[in-house]
Amino acid sequence: MASFLVAGGGTAGHVNPMLATALELRERGHEVAALGTAVGLEADLVPRAGLTLHEVPKVPLPRRPSADLLRLPKNWAAAVGAATRAIEATTADAVIGFGGYVSTPAYRAARKAGIPIIVHEANAKPGLANRLGARWTEHVAITAPGTPLPHATVTGMPLLPPVRDLARKLADPATAQALRSEARAALGWDAGATVLVVTGGSLGAASLNAATVGAIGDLVAVGVHVWHLSGRGKADEALAAREALPAALRERYRVDEYSHDMAQVFAAATAVVCRSGAGAVAEATAMRLPTLYVPLPHGNGEQALNARPAVNAGAATLVADADLSPARLLQEATRILEPGTARTMSEAAADFGITDGAERLATMAEAAL
Structure with a gap:
């Protein structure tokens, strides 16, 4: 058995695949520890997963002249030093990095130590750390x-066990029907209800929220049940829209700020409207869900690139954030919820989605030794 140091932090896009891979390696009998910062999401999630977190200082790489640029040499040396000490403390045989500012010093320390490096890139447009x-x-x-990195092998996204296990159960039609019926019944809805899930993630998405609030009357009037995850602190307008619905239709619109059990959300869904972070795309396709992606309009355009392969495969459709309106949401949602279209998109998602990403990456890491 071997010892692995996994490195990733900051956002769920880095932390979740890191934890999924670490849990798979540990299941195979390997020793696994994590490298991360004291302030990122990993500071909470890594200990919860039963892993030791070795801390490394956060060192952003400035893209323009600033005070951070002047401090970079000292901060970089401190980060590489911390990563080196983590490698020594864990007697790591290899480092697996998932991008972001934690991975860069980890890669450098691993190279200095002469141990193998394994890189996992979640996004269609790789970041600086993984390019290095x-x-x-x-x-x-x-x-x-299509992700432009040398020596690249498609492994898919490592999925956390609850999501991975549900995706595999949904592959069996009889099991899928029973699970979806159970999830909808838990919400007080009919087992055969048509359910549209709208989520902008834990922080929410203003454009998705506004379009949903504007379209909700028409959606519930045609029989659609909507589960709207608005984001923390952003539910007021949705709750007001729910109260404004006719009493007979109100129960078709459920509003929550956030769900700690996304497996239950996916199980209840007929289709999904969401942003197109790499994790969202991987999870929706693994769950065989027809999806409308509304990419985040900021940043380097990676979200639109993340969604494009699933769209090209016929598993999803895409609307630019600037083009999203209540009318456009109603039009696209009713189209992907239409039984024939939903079935075709679900079959395409089944062909495109990958549920064993953690296993594939763990096998690559073992082979690197």
Whole structure:
């Protein structure tokens, strides 16, 4: 058995696949520890998963002249030093990085230590850390085809066990029907209800919320049940819209700020409207869900690129954030919820989605030794 140090932090996009891979490696009998910061999401989630967190200082790489740029050499040396000490403390045989500011010093420390580096890139457009790491290794995993990194192998996204296990159960039609019926009944809805899930993630998405509030009367009037996850602190307008619905239709619109059990949300869904972070795309396709993606309009455009392979495969459709309106949401949602279209998109998602990403990446890591 071997010892692995997994490195990733900051956002769920880095932390969740890191934890999924770590849990798979631990299941195989390996020793696993994590490298992260004291302030990112990993500071909470890594200990919850029963893993030791070795801390490394956060060192953003400035893209323009600033005070951070002047402090970079000292901060970089401190981060590489912390990563080196973590490798020594865990007697790590290899480092697996998932991008972000935690991975860069981890890759450098692993190279200095002469141990293998394994890179996992979630997004269609790789970040700076993984572009650097991929220059130092031939063990590069990507989530979907087309990500421009050398030596890349498509492994899919490592999914956390609850999501992975549900995705596998949904592959069996009889089991899927029973699970979906059970999830809808738990919400007080009919087992055969048509359910549209709208989510902008834990922080919410203003455009998705506004479009949903504007379209909700028409959606519930045609029999659609909507589960709207508004984001923390952003439910007021949705709750007001729910109260304004006729009493007979009000029960078709459920509003929550956030769900700690996304497996239950996916189980209840007929189709989904969401942003197109790499994790969202991987989970929706693994669950065989027809999806309308509304990519985040900011940043480097990676979300639109993340969604494109699933759209090209016929598993999803895409609307630009600027083009989303209540009328457009109503039009697209009713189209993907139409039984024939939903079935075709679900079959395409089944062909495109990957449920064993953690297993594939763990096997790559073992082979790197």
